Amino acid sequence: xxxxxxxxxxxxxxxxxxxxxxxxxxxxxxxxxxxxxxxxxxxxxxxxxxxxxxxxxxxxxxxxxxxxxxxxxxxxxxxxxxxxxxxxxxxxxxxxxxxxxxxxxxxxxxxxxxxxxxxxxxxxxxxxxxxxxxxxxxxxxxxxxxxxxxxxxxxxxxxxxxxxxxxxxxxxxxxxxxxxxxxxxxxxxxxxxxxxxxxxxxxxxxxxxxxxxxxxxxxxxxxxxxxxxxxxxxxxxxxxxxxxxxxxxxxxxxxxxxxxxxxx
Amino acid sequence: xxxxxxxxxxxxxxxxxxxxxxxxxxxxxxxxxxxxxxxxxxxxxxxxxxxxxxxxxxxxxxxxxxxxxxxxxxxxxxxxxxxxxxxxxxxxxxxxxxxxxxxxxxxxxxxxxxxxxxxxxxxxxxxxxxxxxxxxxxxxxxxxxxxxxxxxxxxxxxxxxxxxxxxxxxxxxxxxxxxxxxxxxxxxxxxxxxxxxxxxxxxxxxxxxxxxxxxxxxxxxxxxxxxxxxxxxxxxxxxxxxxxxxxxxxxxxxxxxxxxxxxxxxxxxxxxxxxxxxxxxxxxxxxxxxxxxxxxxxxxxxxxxxxxxxxxxxxxxxxxxxxxxxxxxxxxxxxxxxxxxxxxxxxxxxxxxxxxxxxxxxxxxxxxxxxxxxxxxxxxxxxxxxxxxxxxxxxxxxxxxxxxxxxxxxxxxxxxxxxxxxxxxxxxxxxxxxxxx
Numbered sequence: 001x002x003x004x005x006x007x008x009x010x011x012x013x014x015x016x017x018x019x020x021x022x023x024x025x026x027x028x029x030x031x032x033x034x035x036x037x038x039x040x041x042x043x044x045x046x047x048x049x050x051x052x053x054x055x056x057x058x059x060x061x062x063x064x065x066x067x068x069x070x071x072x073x074x075x076x077x078x079x080x081x082x083x084x085x086x087x088x089x090x091x092x093x094x095x096x097x098x099x100x101x102x103x104x105x106x107x108x109x110x111x112x113x114x115x116x117x118x119x120x121x122x123x124x125x126x127x128x129x130x131x132x133x134x135x136x137x138x139x140x141x142x143x144x145x146x147x148x149x150x151x152x153x154x155x156x157x158x159x160x161x162x163x164x165x166x167x168x169x170x171x172x173x174x175x176x177x178x179x180x181x182x183x184x185x186x187x188x189x190x191x192x193x194x195x196x197x198x199x200x201x202x203x204x205x206x207x208x209x210x211x212x213x214x215x216x217x218x219x220x221x222x223x224x225x226x227x228x229x230x231x232x233x234x235x236x237x238x239x240x241x242x243x244x245x246x247x248x249x250x251x252x253x254x255x256x257x258x259x260x261x262x263x264x
Numbered sequence: 265x266x267x268x269x270x271x272x273x274x275x276x277x278x279x280x281x282x283x284x285x286x287x288x289x290x291x292x293x294x295x296x297x298x299x300x301x302x303x304x305x306x307x308x309x310x311x312x313x314x315x316x317x318x319x320x321x322x323x324x325x326x327x328x329x330x331x332x333x334x335x336x337x338x339x340x341x342x343x344x345x346x347x348x349x350x351x352x353x354x355x356x357x358x359x360x361x362x363x364x365x366x367x368x369x370x371x372x373x374x375x376x377x378x379x380x381x382x383x384x385x386x387x388x389x390x391x392x393x394x395x396x397x398x399x400x401x402x403x404x405x406x407x408x409x410x411x412x413x414x415x416x417x418x419x420x421x422x423x424x425x426x427x428x429x430x431x432x433x434x435x436x437x438x439x440x441x442x443x444x445x446x447x448x449x450x451x452x453x454x455x456x457x458x459x460x461x462x463x464x465x466x467x468x469x470x471x472x473x474x475x476x477x478x479x480x481x482x483x484x485x486x487x488x489x490x491x492x493x494x495x496x497x498x499x500x501x502x503x504x505x506x507x508x509x510x511x512x513x514x515x516x517x518x519x520x521x522x523x524x525x526x527x528x529x530x531x532x533x534x535x536x537x538x539x540x541x542x543x544x545x546x547x548x549x550x551x552x553x554x555x556x557x558x559x560x561x562x563x564x565x566x567x568x569x570x571x572x573x574x575x576x577x578x579x580x581x582x583x584x585x586x587x588x589x590x591x592x593x594x595x596x597x598x599x600x601x602x603x604x605x606x607x608x609x610x611x612x613x614x615x616x617x618x619x620x621x622x623x624x625x626x627x628x629x630x631x632x633x634x635x636x637x638x639x640x641x642x643x644x645x646x647x648x649x650x651x652x653x654x655x656x657x658x659x660x661x662x663x664x665x666x667x668x669x670x671x672x673x674x675x676x677x678x679x680x681x682x683x684x685x686x687x688x689x690x691x692x693x694x695x696x697x698x699x700x701x
Contacts, residue, residue: 056649059641080648081657089649096646100664100671109660110650117651149664166650 001202002222006033009071009174009205010055016065016230017054023064024050026230032174035202039216039241040209042227043249048209049093051227052178056090057083071173085117087204089172091163093179098150103162106150107132111169135168139195157188164195175199176207181215193218213245226252273323274301274401277440280329282411286381290410293392297407304401316584316616317526317555322498327440327470329409330357334435336364336464341433344462347677350426353414356433357469358441360412364431371455372417373428376444379415386417386448394476394504400528403502406442406474413444418453418483427456427488427675434494437467445475449483451508456486458678463494463521475503479511481535486514488673490682493521495550505531507538516673518682519546519554520689526555533560533567533595541570544585545669547689549578549609557586560602562595562625571602574669576662576690577613584616591623591630598625602632607639607665662690 010032017025024047032038042048054061055068057080068075070088078086098106104125111132112122123131133143139161151159160180167175177196181189196219200206208219216224216238224240225232226249233256234240244252278301284291306323307314333356341354341364351373354364360375367373372383380387397404414430432443449455461471471493479485493499499522505513519525531540546554560569575583583606591598606615619632639661647657666686673679 056645058645079654080645081651081653084649084651092646092649096640096643098643098646098661098664100667101660106650106660109652109656110647113653113656114651170650 001035001037003033003035003202006035006202008032009034011069012066013068014066015051015054015068016063017050018062018064019050019060024230025054027066028227028231030225030232032205032207034173034205036223037200037206037219037221038208039221039224040207040227040232041211041213041224041241041244044211046227047230048227049178052090052176052207052209055176056080056088082117084170085114087173089167089170089175091160091167091175091177091180093182095151095159095163097152097154099152101150102146103148103150104129104132104146107146107166107169110166114170132165132169135165138168138198139165140191141165156183157185157192160184160188160192161195164192164199168195168199173204174207175204176209178209179211180208181210181212189215190218213241216241228253228256273306274304274405276326277405278408280331282409285411287384287388289388290380290391294408294410297392297397297404297410300397300404301401301408304399304404306401313557316582317524317553319524319526321524322470325438325468327438329441330359330436330439333357333359333361336361336433336435338364340464341431344431344433344460346427346429346458346675348426348675349429349458350424352429352431354431354433355412355441355443357436357439358412358432358443369424369426369428371419371422371424372415374415376413376415376446377411383415383417387415387446390446390448390476390478394478394506395474395502396504400502402472402500403474406444406472406502409442410444414446416445416447416455416457418447418449418455420450421452422450423454424456427458429458429460431460431462432471432473434461434463434469434471434497435465437465437469440470440472443471443473445473447475447477447485449477449479449485451480452482453480454484456488456674458488458490458675460490461493461499461521463492463497466495468496468498468523469494470498471500473501475501477503477505477513479505479507479513481509482511483508484512486674487516488675488678489515489517489527490678491517491519491521491525491527492685493525495521495523497522499525501526502528503530505529505540507531507533507535507540509535510537512538513540515540515542516669517544517556518670519544519548519556520685522552522554524553527557529556529558531558531560531569533562533564533569536564537566538564539568543571543669543672544573545666546575546577546583547666547686548576548581548583549689550581551579552581553584554581555584559588559590560600562589562591562598562600564594565596565598567595568599569601572669573604574665575606575615575617576609576666577606577615578609580610580612582614582616586618586620587632588620588622589630589632591621591625591628593624595625596627598628598630600628600630604634606634606636607662608636609638609662659691663687666690
């Protein structure tokens, strides 16, 4: 939701990034204020997921230009774990399976590490168990998921619920959810979206990276951005998503090219 | 080293043999073994079976059996206590320590030297019959010294839930010990046996163990092997298992200790419908070498085998795995899978893995595979993105890799203890790996 007096959480200016020496982001600009929900859409290969991973600090992605200011500081001075503690959260498109580590152990370790980093109290296993079970209700998750290995043997929907559970535990200021809707059936989508909506408040912001408009029926964005060839080329309100759904992405690219022609 | 000098080395090990038994057949078995020791030599890397494991450092040192038992305080032994155990046999430098042993299991769990006369017929039917020593110098050596060890007989249809703990403690340097273990599980019985090798010292010594296990029809056994020998130890173990109809054998072996260790595990599925699961973990660093050779021999139809072997190798350590699965002509409808997974934590760490399938039947389901790798960048990043430092992330992933095997140990107190040991070792290992990367 757009609030009148909200602070700028994230300011991305002219961001360039490469992977394996190939430039994927080519001058991306984006401003996100607290309370807002942004959707970043675009065709495959436009750089959406790269942008999400660059913000979280994946080591395979190298920043080659531009700046990202998060809560007034240079985001790129922080290691990935420091970003997490500072309040950046990436919901993974493909959450990693960790056989041999109980989900409860992992969730508590992540929670306590982030709490300690924020100077807040850690929870012992018993306290954490009560706490996490309460949060799991938000996502209609069976407590059995605590005893299983992290994401191992989870269905696509279960993995995504586990991601949003982590978001609920870590209480990020900026949550970037990368293709959270992919691989979800309609019931799982409703539950996951419901969880995200309950976690949204006027002090945090959510960036949804998605290929399809479907998710946006459940999590209504304040802004919809279209990425093309490594940049945000068009920004509109939630109705832009419907237009993209109806007309595809090609017309946006054509419009960009036409504008470039006029300017030249 | 040439054959002549290595054979003389084996002769040097033959000194100080145990006293003759009252049983003629046992004396004959030992005499045969002594003959074989005389004819065989210490294997070299020119032997196919020892290609990756250079055992020659053993031959630079001399070892002799302990003359008398070191006296240990009860508290010293109790640090390795397994609370669930219904029986325990303790051997100190290979010598039976009755004062530290107990048996509340209601089955035969006794030291071999005294048990073998009482169970003459059963012992005679099995001792030396499963663990062949014709071409195996170390099994021959153990058999030449066949005197004491563990004898476990589980009566028909007896289901013993509480584990039996066999604890071998090494206290003196330059000592050779030759533990021998015979397990006879009669039809329909079930039992859990833990073989546990620990040390109170970090000097060189030599453990040369042989374990023979015979499961009768429909019997079931859980076998846990914890090799946590001292840092300079040589540990060589031969284990031979024979499975009768519809019997089930489950093994989890964990190798953490010893300078050089070699574990040969042979499982013969000798009748229809037998099943086994063989899981192993070697977690080594420094200049350690841990070698596991396994042979799962499907001799008759409808057998099932599962094997997962993992190695975590740090420093300049070296792990070897050779897993042979044999499916003989008659072993139709065999269902077998084998996986070797290896994690290298340093640039100098090395693993040689060789899964082998030999299939002579045409109606079978067999799968095998091997992976060797380092910690996955995406896995580390996933944990980083949840606030964990690089070191914490690497620790957790390394631990998890090993914990998958440890988690299969059904005895909670031992499982927890080994998990802690793995955790402690992975923290050291992963910290080194993080510095290197």
